[in-house]
Amino acid sequence: MTTVDVRTEVNPEAVLPRVNLIPASIHERARIARTRSVAAALLAGSFVVTGGLWLLAHASVADAQGRVDQANAQNTSLRSQAAKYAAVPQVQAQLAAAQAQLAGAMASDIRFSFLLNDLALTIPRSVVITQLTISSAPAGTTGGAVNSGALTGPLATGVGSITFQGKATSINAVADWLDKGLANSPAYANPFVTNVGSESAATGAGGAATIGFTSSLVLMPSAYSHRFDQGGN
Numbered sequence: 214m215t216t217v218d219v220r221t222e223v224n225p226e227a228v229l230p231r232v233n234l235i236p237a238s239i240h241e242r243a244r245i246a247r248t249r250s251v252a253a254a255l256l257a258g259s260f261v262v263t264g265g266l267w268l269l270a271h272a273s274v275a276d277a278q279g280r281v282d283q284a285n286a287q288n289t290s291l292r293s294q295a296a297k298y299a300a301v302p303q304v305q306a307q308l309a310a311a312q313a314q315l316a317g318a319m320a321s322d323i324r325f326s327f328l329l330n331d332l333a334l335t336i337p338r339s340v341v342i343t344q345l346t347i348s349s350a351p352a353g354t355t356g357g358a359v360n361s362g363a364l365t366g367p368l369a370t371g372v373g374s375i376t377f378q379g380k381a382t383s384i385n386a387v388a389d390w391l392d393k394g395l396a397n398s399p400a401y402a403n404p405f406v407t408n409v410g411s412e413s414a415a416t417g418a419g420g421a422a423t424i425g426f427t428s429s430l431v432l433m434p435s436a437y438s439h440r441f442d443q444g445g446n
Contacts, residue, residue, distance in 0.1 A: 312443055319441035321372065323349055328400065328436065332375075335394030339386040341423075342379040349373035349432065371402065373432035380423040384409055387426050400436035404428065 325347060336342060350372050381387045384406070391404040410425030 309443075316441050316443055320437070321349065322438045322441060323373065323432070323436050324438045324440070327438075328375075328432075331398065331400075332395075335390065337386065337390055337394070339382045340379060340390050341381070342377055344378040346376040347373065348376075371431035372434050372436060374429055375401075375432065376407075376427065376429040378425070378427050380425055382423060384424060384426070387428065391428060391430075395430055400433055402431045402433050404430040 329345075381390075387406055387409075391406065395401050395404040406426055406428045408427040
């Protein structure tokens with residue numbers, strides 16, 4: 214008995230023939246259906262995007278309108294408050310006019326308490342003031358009215374005068390006081406002795422002889438206090 218070995222070799226790269234039994238119309242309908250599905254998805258996506266943008270725009274408009282309403286309400290409130298202060302400019306003008314009148318009326322104000330305190334600090338122990346007379350002139354008048362025409366030049370602008378009567382141990386003591394004590398103040402000018410009396414005898418145990426004197430000085434414009442000036446001290 215004879216055995217025959219039959220082997221069939223199959224080529225893996227061989228392409229088997231395909232037979233398409235589906236009609237072409239069915240393929241076309243499937244393609245159209247897929248196209249419609251894609252178009253519907255794109256349309257739905259566009260609706261979603263458009264709706265989101267509309268919501269954002271509506272929210273922005275609502276927020277802007279809220280800010281506008283708030284600003285209008287604040288403006289109305291400020292207008293109502295401004296009505297309460299409508300008279301403030303008029304009151305400020307009246308206050309400024311009153312201050313100007315006060316400054317004008319007190320332009321020649323001199324704080325004599327300060328001047329007398331300064332004078333007291335300059336008087337040496339060898340000089341005793343027994344009487345003091347102060348005269349002042351209104352602002353705007355010349356020193357001639359104060360000094361009875363005795364002074365000319367810069368001293369004619371004096372605004373007042375002070376006359377002293379007192380006693381001193383010597384005329385030199387009076388001169389030193391006038392030259393060294395009073396000449397350093399810008400409020401005073403031309404301190405001088407107008408009269409010297411005779412020397413009096415010493416009184417009491419250990420007392421010294423004294424002389425009587427009369428002296429005066431001119432008050433200059435720097436003696437004005439300016440405390441009522443607008444913007445002054």
